[in-house]
Each structure stands twice: as C-alpha cells, then as structure tokens.
Amino acid sequence: MPAGIALLEGPEHVFALANPLYQSIVGGRAVVGRPIRDALPELEQQPFLALLDEVYRRGTAHVGTGEVALLADTRGELSPRHFNYVFQPTHDGAGQTTGILVFCYEVSDQVRAQRHSEALTRQLQQEHQRKDEFLAMLAHELRNPLAPISSAAELLRGGHLDAAATAAAAAVIVRQVRHMTALVDDLLDVSRVTRGLVEIERRPQWMGAVVLDAVEQVRPLIDARGHTLTLELPEPSPQVQGDRKRLVQIVANLLTNAAKYTPDSGEIRLAMSADDGRVELSVADDGIGIPAELLSHVFEPFVQARRSKDRGDGGLGIGLALVKSLTELHGGTVECESAGSGRGSRFTVRLPCTEAADPPAAPDAAADGSGLGHRILVVDDNVDAAQMLAMLLRGSGHEVLVETRPLEVVSRAEAYRPDVALLDIGLPELDGCELATRLRARATTAHTVLVAISGYGQAADRERARRAGFDHYLVKPVDFDVLEALLGQAGGAATHEG
Template sequence: MCSKRARRSIAPAMAAESVSAHSARRAIDTMQFLMVAGGTGRIAAMTMPLIDNFHQALFDASPNPYLVLDRDLNIAGANRAYLASTNRALADIVGRWAWDAFPTDQETLGQAIASVERVIRTREVDVMALLRFDVPRIDGDGFEARYWSITHSPVLGADGEVAYVLQHPIDVTELERLRHASRDGGDAPLALLPEQSGIFTRARQVYEANLTLKADIDRLHSLFRQAPSFMAVLRGPDHVYELVNEATIALSGDRDYIGKPARVAVPEIVAQGFLAMLDDVYRSGKARVVHGMSARFRRGPDDTLTECFMNFIYQPIVGADGTVQGIFVEGTDVTDQYLAHRVVEQTLRQEARNKDEFLAMLAHELRNPLAPIGTAAELLSLGTLDEAGVRHASAVIRRQVRHMSGLVDDLLDVSRVTRGLVTLRRAPTEMGEVVHDALEQLRPVLDARRHAVAVELPGAPAPVSGDRKRLVQVLANLLSNAAKYTPEGGRVDVRLSADAVRVSLSVTDNGIGMPADLQSRAFDLFAQAERTPDRVQGGLGIGLALVKNIVELHGGTIHASSPGLGRGSTFTVVLPRLDAADGSASHPGAAVR
C-alpha cells in the first residue's frame, strides 16, 4: 500500500517499449473500462476471457481520458484520450511513479496520495474536485500548470481486493481561470468554439458539483477533526482505522493509525478487552455503551502505559445491504472527573471511619467519669462515711462532673466555630501575655506528667488584633496536645517570635511524633493519633480542628510537622502583626511556615 511515503516506486529496469506493452495489457485484460459510464462506480474483474487487441481498441476508443495506477501509484496504463490531454507518450510514463511523470506541489501530492489510499482502503470511489498537476508544453519547453477534476475508482482483483485504481480526469483549467478572472474582476476568457461547448458544459457541471462536494467533505472533516470527544471510524472485521480525530490522538498517542487494523495500530488494547468488544459489536450489529472503563495507552516513545478512564460507544455502521461494514467509535476522556470522584469517595469513607471512631471514643470518654461518680454516689448513699470520706467522695463527683462538662463544652464549641457562629471580640493583644495565661492554665497537666517546659519570648512586644480568650484557648489546646502525646518526663518548647508583619508561635515536643499521612489530616475533625498505654489523658480528637478554625478566624495559618514516629512534633501558628502606627493588623501575602 502506498502509505504516506514520498518514496518513489519505479518499475525495475526494462525496455520502455516492453514495459508499457506488458503493463497496459495486464491492466486492460482485467478491467471493464467501458462498462461503467464515465469511469465512476466500482469496477469488477472480468470473468470471461477477451482478446487483448479488443480490450486495447475499446480502451483507446473512449473519448474520456483514463489512467491506470497500481497500488504503489506507479502508472500501469493510459488510453489515447489521456495521452492527448496530457501531451505525453505511453512509453514515457508507464512504469513511472505517477508524480514523477506529472509533477505537482507537496500539498497536492499529499491530497492525491490520500485519495488513492482511501480507494484502496474502502474499495469505494473517491472524488477530488480540484487537483493541479503539470503537463509538458506542446512546444516541449518545460511544463505548464493544468487543473483537473478527478475521479478515482477501484479495480478489484479475483480476490476481491483492489488491484488497480482507475483515474478519470476532466481538464477544468479554463473553468479555474474563469473563476479567478471573475473573482479578480479581470477580462473573461475567449468564447469556446461550438464543437467545444458540449464538453465544456459537461466539465463545468462536473467541476461545480465536485467543488460543492469537496466543500461539504472538507467541512465535515474539519468538524470531525476538531470535535472535543474522541472519534474514529473502523472498517471491516479487522477494524481497520479509516479516520481518527485529534482527541483520539491525544487519548491514545500520536501513532500511525490510518489503514492499520486496531490490533496493529494500538496493540495494548487486545489484552484489555476492547478488541473483544469490537468483535462482538461487528458480529451482533448491536451498539455497546460503556461508562468509566479503565484503559492504558502508550502515549510516548517508550513502553510506559498511561491509565485513563473513558465513557464511550461502539456504534455499528450498517451498509445499504443491511450488513455491518464498520464501527464508529465516539467517547469522552473522563479521567479528571473519575479521579476527583474517587478522591471524594475516599474522603467520605475516611470521614465515616473518623466519625465511627469518634463515637466510640466519645462513649469511652463519657463512660470513664461515670464509674468514679457511681462509686462515690453509692458510698454516700450508704451513710457510713465519716466527714473526711464525704468530702473525698464529693470532690470525686465534682472533679468528674467538671471533666464531663469540659467534654460537652468542647463539642459545643467546635460546633459553633465550624458553623461560623462564633464572633471574635478583637482587641490589641500582646501574645507574650497569651503565652503566660495558657501556661498557667496547663501547668497542672504538664507537671502531672513531669514534662520540662522551655519558653522563648522575643525582646520586643508581639502585638496582634485578636480575641485574647480564644488565642489562649489555641495555645492551651496545643500544650494539652503536646502533654498527651509525649511520654512522661518529656520536653515541651514554646517559642514566640515576631517580625514587621508576622507573629509566630510554635509548640514543639519530643513525643510520639506523627506519620506523614496523619500530618496531612491532623486538623481534620475527629482525627487523632493511636492511643498508647501511657497516654492516659484521653480526648475527643477535636482540639486541633477547633484550633485551626480559631486561627483562621484571626486571619492566620497553622502548620503541623514531624520528622516521623517517635521523633516529636511541631505546631506553628502565624498571625498578622498589629501595626502600632494605626492599630490595624498587617496581612502578609503568604504565611511563613
């Protein structure tokens, strides 16, 4: 098959006379040139022997010009009308590559090759409205440009495949010149002689009809090529690619599709089940619609497979006789939507797991205080306790009730904050004082676990515009978190720093640390590290979510980092610094982390 090569295929060396006679007779002996009017329609191979000179006489007697091309675009024969219209001798052109004999520009060459390829591939007639190729001048001085309206028809061999392509050109040079003259406002060409008018009229009709057909085909091809969904036309039981658009190339890679079976052009589809689906659609004649199917294509020069997800339809193409002749493929690359949907599903599943874990944790945290409360209440009901015993039992009940009230308050607080129901009472606030208040509040917890606490404060004030109570709550939660997740006798560092536009507050511990996956979701509601035997303080896993919301309400950011499990964690809060000149907060373009 001629493919898209510009390589010239020339017949082997033999005498021009014998080549032309042999090739012409070979072509003439197998074709019914004159049994199909005007050279159009599919031409079938002869089934009865005919005499060579009879063939030759019929061929040469036709007033219509005909050229016979083999599958490699070599000239196999031509009749007298063709030779006369092109000013050539048969011996000069037979055996030569067609566009060696008749030069043209690269664009026209590509169109002509594509037309012959379509005929060979589809076994159907192909029409070219306007094609330029040059013919020798009558005076022998070089070539002159001529314009032709050309019909290419298939000539089938005994095996049913295209053996030759019959070219029937109509010279429309004068029509083209007339069209240009009319468009440019120039003088009209000279009137035709009476004996020329009939031929000219027929040529004009064919030419105008072909121009209209070409415009329609070009418009459809343009729409097909630019369609946002991927499209392809496959012919025959081997699913040979006839057309593909740019979206198909983007999906499955820039490769040589046209004229190749699907299993050859895109071999990776065989093992993925696509070829079996094509076979089923071709056999059954029933369309196949598929949603969200995974596919892997080689899009680059190496063997790397890129996964994508597609919605597509295989639609059978049914001919006039009711049989399936091919398959139209149309679909959409939904990879981005599928991956986004998968992320949403994973997020929802994780949130559901977090909620289940939280409910179990909540039940545990609420049940723990009930045991000492129940025991103390039972002892009081017996009436056997002395005054010291009553005081102790009462203290147990008060302490556990405070603990339960704190849990409930945390739940209500995070609910209000996450729903935007909290109003900050902003005022100029010195962050050094916030550090002092939070440490004072958490000192009993830190001391109970024998943690060493180091505090680093700046030499200058670090003012912000904020709600002091809420900012103390932020640092208290971070300190509580460090105390819970650091084994007894650990270290907790609090560092406050400030520059011209930012105030940074960090809490670092040498506790159990965080794996990478937990760092990315540390501030999610109900997220919590795994409980360890020495982590006795409990908690609902809502503290960091509450902290994040409060910090963001202040126009700040919070970041969590950890070198890994067993290597501690650092939480850093960054807030806009209060501008001392006008009392407003500075808002940096990007938070420092």
Template sequence: MPISSPFRSTSRVSAYLLALLGVLLATLVRYEMGPVLGGTIPVVLYTVPVALAALHGGFGPGLFATLTGALVSDFLFIEPVYRFSLESQSSVVVILSFLVTGLTISYFGHRMKTLQGSLAEQASKLAAANRELEQSDRRKDEFLAMLAHELRNPLAGISTAAELLKRARDAQPRTVQTGEIIGRQVRHMTKLVDDLLDVSRVTRGLVMIEKKAVDLKDAVQGAVEQVKASLAARRQHLTLDLADGDILVCGDRIRLTQVISNLLANASKYSPEERTVRVVLRATAEQVELAVADDGQGIDASLLPHVFDLFVQAERTPDRAQGGLGIGLALVRRIVELHEGSVTAHSDGAGKGSRFTVALPRLARAAGSPEGSQGAAPAQPMPQGMRILVVDDNQDAADTVALLLEACGHSVSVAYGAAAALARAGAERFDAVILDIGLPDTDGRALCRTLRARPQLRGTVFIALSGYGQEQDRRASMEAGFARHLVKPVDTGALIEALGAGRGVEFEPTHRH
C-alpha cells in the same frame, strides 16, 4: 400510564409554532433578497429555523422545520417556481444536503433538549437535597444545643457537689481527693459537650470573633490555668519562654486562650508522664509566633498534612487513653484564620515529639490598650454575707449551688420555679438573683425583666446560670438585663467573681432584714 403535563404539551405546541414562524421569516428574507440571489437555493437561511425549533422542542419540531423549509424552497425558489419539482441535478443535491443537515441538527437538538431536561431534573433533585440537608443541619444544631443543655444540668449538680466535698470543714484527705477526681472528670465531660457544639459551628463557618487589642501573654497565662490540672495529673512539666514586653495582637482573648489551651492539652495528651511541654513566644515588628512543643509520640508523616482536618486523630491505643473527638486542631486552625494568621505542625516522626506554631499579625500599641491588661478593672474583693435567691427547676442543681454559696458565707433562698421566685421576691429583698434560663413555667429572661421591675429589687444583680452557652444565648441574656451569663456546670471562682463584680459595680447593696 404516565400522564403528560399540560405545560409540557404547551411547550411542544410552541416549538412547532416557532418552527413555522421561523420558516416563514426565512422565506420573507429570501424573497426580499431575490434580486441579489437570483435562483440560488436558500439552504443557509432555512437552517436557522431548524436549529431554533430543534433546540426549543427537540427532534419533532426540527424535522417539521426541515421538511417545511425544503418544500417551500422547492415551490418558490427552484425553477420552475410555484411547482414541486427537482429537474436539475444540482437542485436535488442541494435539497438532499439540506435535508441531511436539517435531520442532523434536529437529532443533536433533540439530544441537547434531553440533556437539558436531565440537568434540570438533577438540579431540582439537588435543590431538594440541599433543602433537606439544611433542615437536617438545623435539626442537628437544635439537637446538639438541647443535648448540651440536658447534659449540663446533671453535670452542674455533680460539679457543685464535688466542690462541696472539698470545702467541707471536716473533710478528710480522701474526701478532698475524691472531690478533686470528680471535678476533673466533670471538666473533661464539659469539654466534650463544648466540642460537640463547636464542631457544628466550625463546619458551618459560624465561629465568630470579637477583635480587640489583646496581650498574647495574658492569653498564654489563661490557657495555662485551664490545663495545669491535667499537666499535674500526668506529672508533666511546663516551661514558658515568653518575650519581654507586651505582645499585642488584634483578636478575641477568649478564643485565643482556647487556641493555646487546645494546643497545650494536645501536647499533654500525646506525651508520656513526666515529660516536658514547652511554650515559646517570640515577636518581630510585624508578626507574633507562638510555638507549643512536646517530647511525645510525634506525628506520622502520612498524618501530618491532615492533622488540622475534622475528626482526624492519631492511631488510638487499645485502652483509648488518648480520647477526644478529633476537632480540637480543626477549631484551632479556624480560629487562627479568623485572626488573619496561620498555624503549622511539624514532627520528625513517630516518637520524636511535635511542634505546633501559630503566627499572627502583631498589633502596635497605638492601636489600643490590650484587653485584660492595661485599663483592666481592679479585681473585686470576695463578697461576704450577701442575700441571694437561686431559681432553678432542677432541684439538685439549685440545692447544691445554695449549699456552696452558704459555705461561702451567704444567706440563700431557693425557688424551683418562676411562681415560687415571684412569691419569694415579693416578700424579701435580695442582693443577687441567680436564674436558670430554661424554666418550665416561664422563660428565665422574661422572669428577669419582671423581677427587675419590682422596686424592692432595684439595684439587685441578676446572674443567668444556664445549660445554653452559645453566643446568641449570652447576648439575649445581656439584653434581658442580666449582669452575667454563666454556663453550667459553673466554675466556683467564676460565680464568686460574678457576685463580687456585681456587688462592686453593677448594683448597690440593698438593706437586709
């Protein structure tokens, strides 16, 4: 048997009290208006408390107000007064009309009360469902971040081992080729991991950009560097038709490079081998247009309006050679919109290629120097003979990084945990320390702060090497005192560049034993 809530009972009592109070107030008003109304029956006045009672408490309080109003009217205002009698036909009609009106109002008030209760219940369920979705979304983001971290650890070891295969002094051509194949596949898997994280940020609107003056031609060149290996593997040709002079926009160079590389990768993926991919960059005084065109399979007219939606892909071939997660173009649109621009797709149909055009507001040179162009720091020379400490609880990852750095001419020590790192740093001096963030015995950032406080490590450059690569992770590393935050699997060039920048700018080399 259901148990009634005390709050519900209190609400019903208050509804009856409201009905009684309303009838009394209507009676008082009618009594004060007696000299004006004379013997007129006050039906209109008494419908007000009926409506209020019905809306507040439903049918019962509305009926109570109706009957009470009818009895009071009959007793006080219908001749002869102070008696319950209906002697004239007109009085009977008026009272009956009032009763019918009151019953109707009470019924519809009851229906509205029921609907309000239903709506309140549905709203409560929706709020609970939203809370569950938010919690689920947070758990999903945490899972994806952890998944990315756990995947990047083995990928880091594989990637560095592949680089070692290519750099071995006695490497045979087949060994070098094997290393290149492994490296390409690792980069592809890393891209899939990054896409998994990006899809969460895109759907939640968390893709943020840092706006600076950027020469879009620099972003094009950066994107070409990222995709040239895949273009070469498919023996595809790339033509660049870039306008003369600086083409400045206000935006995030890394994200703009990502937009262009995604479009180039998409063009390569959906084009047969030995075809041409074209990049055209044009500008007017107010706008910059960048187009990426191919001679590939094209886009069906039914798919064209949806190509920028999440998880939308062209029909897959049976061998699934044109893989992917279907979020690249959705990410492109989101990033372009954050830059106050637009992106469109055009295709004449299946087999007739496609063309993607990005339009961005042009930035005048007076607004600032372009990032990565004017005012850029000169390239640092490749460091030689540095004393480096590598700290990572993943032994394979630590050992392969150490072997790679030794192959580059550095002296390297390895520690597989914070305690070992502290012992090493107490006995030796290092020019650079490469730290994993997710150490089991302490947080890598806390270890960085501890090591930086040691006098013998004053001037040492600290580089974070982590499977966590979101913006908040990078920011936290910078706040902890790291000069760079690199994400596993680390690109060899990026690591060498970080050591060079650190040695040239971030610290003064210490004396080596």
C-alpha cells in the same frame, strides 16, 4: 446518543467517509482519502491502531467502553476524552475483510460525573467512619468521668465517711464534672465554629500574658507526665488584636496536644517571636510524632482515633481542629511539621500583630467585694440542682432563698428583696427571660443583679437574655469559682427593711 461514524478501507485503514460528528470529534481535520496513521498521527502511541490492525486481520468486532483517547483539537493541543466505540469489520462476497466501520460515542461528561460520584461516595464513607470513631470516643470519654462520679456519690450517700474522706469524694465529683464540662464545651465550640457562629472580641492582647495563662491551665497535665517545659518569650511582649479567651484556648490546646503525645519525662518547648508585623508562636515536642500519611489531616476533627488507637491519651480529637479554626478567625495561619513516627512534632501559629501600647494596669484589689455576703434568690424547677447550688452559696457566707415554682417567684422576690437572683432559663410555665422582665418591672427588684443560668450558650441566647434584663449569663454546669468572682464584683450586701 448521536454517533461519530467513519469507514476505513484496506489494511492501511484509509478513510473512505466520515460523518460531520466524527470530523468534529477529530478537530475538524480533513481525513477522507488519508490513512488513519497520517490523518490522526497522535494515535501512534495509543492502543487504537493496534486494535484496528487486529480487527482487520481477524475479521471480528471489538467493543470499547469509557476508554481514553488523546485527540488534537482545532489548535493542535492534545486533550484526553472518553469514548464508547465499536470497530465493526466489513466483508466482500467471499467473506474477506475489506474495511472497518467505526462507531464512536463521546462519554467524557458521563465519565467525569461517575468519577465525581465515586469520589463523593468515598468521602461519605470516610466521614461515616470518622463519625463512628467519634461516637466510640465520646462514649469512652463520658464513661470515664461517670464511673468515679457514681462511686463517689454512692460513698457520700452511705453516710459513713469521715470529714477527710467526704472532702476527697466531693473533690473527685468536682474534678470529673469539670472534665465533662470541658468535653461538652469543646464539642459546642467545634459546632459553633464550623457553622460560623463564633464571634471573637477584638481587643489588644499581650501574647506573653496569653501564653502564661495557657501554661497555668496545662501545667497540671505537664507535671503529671513529668515533662520539662521551656519557654522562650520576647521582651517586650508582642501584642495582637483578638479575643483573650480564644487566644489562650489556641495555646493551651497546642500545649495539651504536646503533653499528651509525648511519653513521660519528655521535652516541650514553646517559643515566640515577632517580625514583619506577625507574631510566630511554636510548640515543639520530642513525642511520638506524626506519620507522613496523617500529617495533612491533623487539623481535621476526630483524627485522634487514627493517631492513638489505644485511646490511653483521652480526648475527643478536636483540639487541633479548634486551633486551626480559631487561628483563622484571628486572621492567622497554623501549620504542622513532623519527621515521622517517634520523631516529635512542631506546631507553628502565625498571627498579625499590632503596635504595642502600654501594658494594662493590674486590677485594684481594694475594689474586690469578695467575702461580703449577699442575699441571693435561686430559681430552678430542678429541686436537686437548686438545693445543691444553695448549699454551696450558704457555705460561702451568703443568705439564700430557693424557689422551684416559677409562678411564685415575683411575689417571693418582692418580700425577700434579693441582692442577686440566679434564674434558670428553661423553666416551665414561665421561662427565665419572662421572669427577668417581670422582676425588672417591680420597684423592689428593679436593681437586683439578675444572673441567667442556662444549658444554651449561643450568642442568640445571650442576646435574648440581655434584652430581658439579665446582667450576667452563665452556662450549665455553673463553675462555682466564676460565680463567686461575679458575686464579688456585685459588691457588698444591700440594706433591707423589715
């Protein structure tokens, strides 16, 4: 590495020589023949002049590493630069100090690179810590529902329960499975959003209806905690272009956050207004609040571990991260305010609104085909899953045939002529999409309603199923209420020969 070199003479440190690199370092100034205090006046308030005096007085060298010097550039502007340097005293024949030889090496780029590397290391350490916290939370949250599911299953297996106890055990399993499904759905949502894989369906949505749907979802938690929820909704309701499911998810996550972090019998207030082409929706609570040091991080995934160390409130700490991502996908913003611990918090979402049209008409109840039995073919190589789904369907008045061997499905379907076929996608030997294509090619099953059931729910998976001929796509575990609604839309059972 080339060095800037200068020779200073006498106690005033007069420049006797300076090589071109040194002169470039000091902004091209003519320094030879001038005392350093006169040639480089910006050093007056810096430690280097005192160090030169000390080296000259003591006659011993001084070495500096990575130290900052404020030096004027060619425009006279000061800028910080980093140097490694040596102040080496020179002596006469009698051993008296006569001057100082200065060697300096600029290392600004290296220092910046080192600081950048250190910052990345700290960031990686923090992310590693968040990952560990998240894995601990995930294990905790999955064990919670697994315990009652296991207990209820053991009771049912014992076969000694009366009808009421059986119903109660079954209800526990259903409730806890739905809870686990919600956890997995949240995880998948975060993954899809952060990778840019979420596509929102932009349609006119009445925000008042969105809020009421969200309140209906969160009401059991609010009531269980004894909170009072106040709604302030404008009339007429403002309208936005967006995805109904995702907008409900935004509001529901904010309400859930308020309910979880507010001690029992708290106050939650949801207010909405529209002005200057934007809808503003705020959720405020009188709960535990947010410390100042955490306020700027509340929308980061997994921050809940730092906010609630006892984990009594449950959840994976990703609800607010989803709120931020989904709001931004709708062209909006979200912010958080809190006066500190114990002083509540307020979250405000702002979305662009559109010119309101007439409210949507209510659905025609007469068009609902629910309650009419169907002939249904269930195809799944998982025997337990297929039999349990068949039992549920038969209990709702449907006729069901179960087939667990994929290669036998087409011939069985031709003979059975189902109204609806529920096909697992991940089948051995012949996957569900290929099976759907073959069923569509047969005259007897060309018009059968085909429903895909899969553990994968990404857009590419759904599109592949659509191209194969599926009419509907459900993600495991199947929500039976959703399936029943779908069957209701399919209309009454067809008439079959033979």
